[in-house]
Amino acid sequence: MMNFVQAVGVVAKGKGDGIVVATMGAMFIFDRIEGADGNATGVPLVNGKLGLVLGLGVAKIKTVLKPAHAEAAKGSFAGRINSVPLMGGAAGLALGLALARPDKKVIVMDGDASLLMELGGLATVAQQAPKNLLHCVVHNGTQFTGLDNMATPTSDFQFAEVARKCGYAHAERIADGATWAARFPELLAMQGPVFVELMVEPVPKQTKDGFEPWELPANQYTRMGDEALALQNWLAQDAA
């Protein structure tokens, strides 16, 4: 299995001028590894827990070295919107964007629990058949991964198989980070909708007896609106 930094980092490095729609878990990783320069340049994508720590560590060092840039870039870059706090909404947002802008690639970084919540969305996407949509799901079997790692309702769900049967043009499962890095440009270039199920190790949990919850940052409740406006403006400029 690949780690979360590998799963997200491949998209961050290879998205080009595509639109990215992410769920909460992927958003946290995107925020951290894109924080300094928007494209995760220099963040290593290495296997295992060590790779996870190394990737996040390098990202942290980058933001320390470029604090002004990191501060300005807090949250998402213009090409990304996060379905937060709205579990289950990523695929629908991405479908609308893909239909509105067939000239742009749209990449969804969905979560397994999120997709299970709106599984019918696979049929909705397949029926509309956007050629420019790459739908990725992070299959790590956990909710609140990296915090408490509560199990998803089903641990062995075959997302790629279901997407294929719903009518996606192509669907596959990838467990290895190197394979994912190699396949990403090929999958992105395919005529969609394309689905890829990424088998990802859960981020180690933090909670234990005595754990003190912290308040979530206020912008987590407002950022989707800011991102929508920024994305709308970015797309309008791009179309002009």
Next chain:
Amino acid sequence: MGPSDHTISATAAVAALRRNQVDHVVTVPDWVQLSLHDRLNKGVEGIRVINACNENQVVTVAAGLTIGGKRPLVMMQNQGLYNCFNTLRAVCLDAHIPMVFLVGQFGREFSNIGHPTAESGRSMVRIAEPFLASIGVPFHILDSEADLQKLDQAYEQAQEQRTAVVLLVGAPMAWR
């Protein structure tokens, strides 16, 4: 007055959609608006119909279209509106993505048409207006064909206030 005095024809509704440059209708179909669905499904130039599996997807797909520069209309019935409340909350109330909803008052007794929906014996009808008022979503009642001008107002209001605006369709649409 009977239900026919309050009905809106599919032809007039399509004209209102075209007048407002609606380019996508995103929907889970509604019994009250069946004639409009039928007309749209037969093909109206410039309007693409997107059928979703549930109303949450309707709202998110419409949001993506709006961000991408399109002008969607959302169609569903009152039960669907209640179903997608959390998505409406996130997309339209918190993220301020403008959206216009055409919502049929499914279940309304014909005897209630022309009277306040507060007097309906059906909960899905009776609670629609107080529900929308309580969550701060502007709404308008479509009780006759002349009320279709409220669609124009709804798009202006949704854009200006960056919110959802709901138009409640009170009687079955006419098949003409």
